[in-house]
Amino acid sequence: MxxxxxxxxxxxxxxxxxxxxxxxxxxxxxxxxxxxxxxxxxxxxxxxxxxxxxxxxxxxxxxxxxxxxxxxxxxxNAIKVSYFEDANYPDKLKHCIDGPIVLFETGSINLKQSHVVSIVGARKITTQGIAFCEALVETLAPYNPVIVSGFAYGTDITAHKAALKHKLQTVACLAHGFNRIYPEVHKKYVSKVDENGGFFSEFWSSAGFDRKHFLRRNRIIAGVSEATIVIESAEKGGSLVTADIAHSYNRDVFAVPGRTTDTQSMGCNNLIKFQKAHMLTSPLDVPYILGWEIESTSKPVVQKQLFVELTDTEKVIYNYLKGNDKQILDTIAIHCSMPIFKVASILLSMELKGVVRPLPGKLFEVI
Structure with missing residues (x-):
């Protein structure tokens, strides 16, 4: 413009x-x-x-x-600006009716032709949460995704740092204008993020610091991503708001379960209980459920093993797919009378055994 x-x-x-x-x-x-x-x-x-x-x-x-x-x-300040009808405006955010009409940007963000996932969670993340977040990003690295988060304490900065470590593009969505960085202790990461992604914000430099802005910021985190992953969350928290927004946008949501007595797992457990999120027990669940494929000519071909032993539940899914060609995850779950999260886990096991393979669009077929 x-x-x-x-x-x-x-x-x-x-x-x-x-x-x-x-x-x-x-x-x-x-x-x-x-x-x-x-x-x-x-x-x-x-x-x-x-x-x-x-x-x-x-x-x-x-x-x-x-x-x-x-x-x-x-x-x-050489800030890039995109209007909601412009070609450079994030594609997925265009489909969100409440997406900002003007979005500000710094760095070298490129969301075209890329998988984009947001990783959110508790600010007081546990050591187990940090370990899972780092393992998740490492596992996703071969798929070359863009990792989006909010540049806050805890889960956010853990996700950004893990993305930088594995040379992935990472995008931080801010709850304030580009005249400041919050928290200030994270200023040391700004140049690295700009070099390997960048920052989004809808807020002016004149906007005062307001905690309500963090909730508005969350819709951008959810809106630019094809899936939102919640690592840890108490019963209430900003990451649950992000998950709810992603769910309302009809995007995939994942949550890492925990013990019922763990306060930092209550939010994730509730998301799973109320069927607002896939249960994420392994980092491989994400590319599996989203139907990602590694874009590489050196990708190993899954060979079907001889004399594979299948469990009773695997046999049910195998027989259904064998008689019904390619099917989407939701349809398999309905016809096999199993929860989606359970079918996803079983299909992953069957893929590793070399009897099924995932296809784009959450489709699966017998090899």
Whole structure:
């Protein structure tokens, strides 16, 4: 977009009482942010669902002055900006009705042609949680995914550091503008993240520090990813909000289970119990359930073993697939009368035995 178009988009983005969903509705009706700000108030009131309270913060001249000031900050700091209708706006986030109309970015982020997963969890992560997170990223490394998180204490920074260690692209979504870094102790990782991914934010440099911003930030973490993975969580926490948002976007959610007496596992256990997440007991569950394939000519071919012994439940799935060609995970679970998480685990065992193979789109077939 042109500089003038961006300034109008910024002005609309920063209008009190007009969130991203309403802003998109106004843009769809008027044609552009500039047209919205120049439209007569009485005409805007004719739009279904738009009332005087929503339009009370729409003050064109004041907003344009603030937008111009923020635009100067953007230019001075070489911040990249993407409008929600632009080609460089994250593809998956475009499908989220409440995604920000303007997204700010630093670094060298490239989400095209890549698997993108978010990893979230407790800020006070346990040693077991750290070990699982590191093993997860190491296992996913051959699939070359982009690892997204929130740059916070605990799980977030563990995921970012693990991605950097395995030379994976990592993206940190911030709950504030690019005029600061929180927590400050993580400043030492900024340049490395920028070199191997970068940062996303929807917040202006003038935005005050507000804990509510962390909840808004979570929808970006969930929205840019094809799946959200919760490592650890207490009964309540920001990572559960991210998981709920991902679930509402119809994205896959994974949760690492724990003992019922562990407070840091209560959130994950509840996600699994209420069928909002796949139970993640092995890092291999993620590429298996998502149907990922390693993009390499040197990928080993799974050979079917002779005289393979199958368990009774494996025989049920094997016989179903043998008589029904390729089938998706959900269909297999329904016809075999088993929970999806159990079928996923059994299929993984059968794949290692060389009797089935995963295909794109969560399909599976007998070898």
């Amino acid at each position: 042109t500089e003038n178009e961006l300034i109008y988009a910024l002005a609309l983005q920063n209008t009190p009482k007009i969130g991203d969903t309403i802003a998109k509705k106004l843009i769809a009706h008027c044609g552009s942010p500039e047209a919205v700000l120049n439209e007569k108030r009485e005409n805007l009131l004719k739009i279904d669902g738009i009332g005087s309270v929503i339009l009370s913060g729409l003050k064109r001249d004041d907003q344009l002055k603030r937008a111009e000031k923020e635009f100067e900050f953007i230019k001075k």
